[in-house]
Amino acid sequence: QGSVAPRTQITTGETQLMNDPLFNRFQSLPEAIAPERDLWPEIATRLDRSPVTATTRVAWPVALAASVALVAMTAAITWRIASPAVDQVPPAQTLASLIQISSDSEYTPTPELLSTRTELIYSLQRNWSRLPAESQRIVADNLLEIRDSLTAIEAALSQDPDNASLQQLLHTTYEQELAMLVTLNRASHSLPIEVEL
Incomplete structure (x- = not known):
């Protein structure tokens, strides 16, 4: 690659620019300005500092809560469509009394919740055959x-036990599971037993 020959022709625009006083002042400025002091020691100090780690907000708890809510609503709607009307008698113990948040905002399932949950699961298992096959699959x-959501939330809480959002999500998920179990048990008790002859 050869060197480029210098231009010898000057255009009219360049002539006008060279006659401009502002352009001439610009041309008289130095090409580089040295700082008044050496800046490198301060730059090196800042570079040597330990890197700052950014804390990012985890969006998956919200997505997990939304998926749990969607599953619960889908099950309830499907069950309502597939089953006959069920009396809306509230259970002897309300859901609110079974699921509590302690005074320090840390969620702990009460023994009553765990006992009621177990009873509802056993009752549902006893009446499982009353449910239509399609409903059994959906339920x-x-x-x-x-249950997968509960496991994932509990695992996340073991990593970050003070996370109030995760604690609230666990609380809400237990509420949804218990409400679903109560609804399913009421519905399964109202269905006739199918007997093949």
Whole structure:
């Protein structure tokens, strides 16, 4: 590659620019200005500092809560469509009394919740055959989804036990599971037993 020959022709625009006083002042400025002091020691000090780690807000708890809510609503709607009307008699113990948040905002399932949950699961298992086959599949899928969500939330809480959002999400998920179990048990008790002859 050869060197480029210098231009010898000057255009009219360049002539006008060279006659401009502002351009001439610009041309008289130095090409570089040295700082008044050496800046490198301060730059090196800042570079040597330990890197700052940014804390990012985890969006998955919200997504997990939304998926649990969607599963619960889908199960409830499907169940309502597939089953006859069920009396809306509230259970002897309300859900609110079974699921509590302690005074320090840390969620702990009460012994009553765990006992009621176990009873509802056994009752549902005893009446499982009363449910239509399609409803059994949907209910099983939804209960499995809720249990998977509970497991994931509890695992996340073991890593970050003071996370109030995760504690609230666990609380809400237990509420949804219990409400679903109560609804399913009421509905399964109202269905006739199918007997093949």
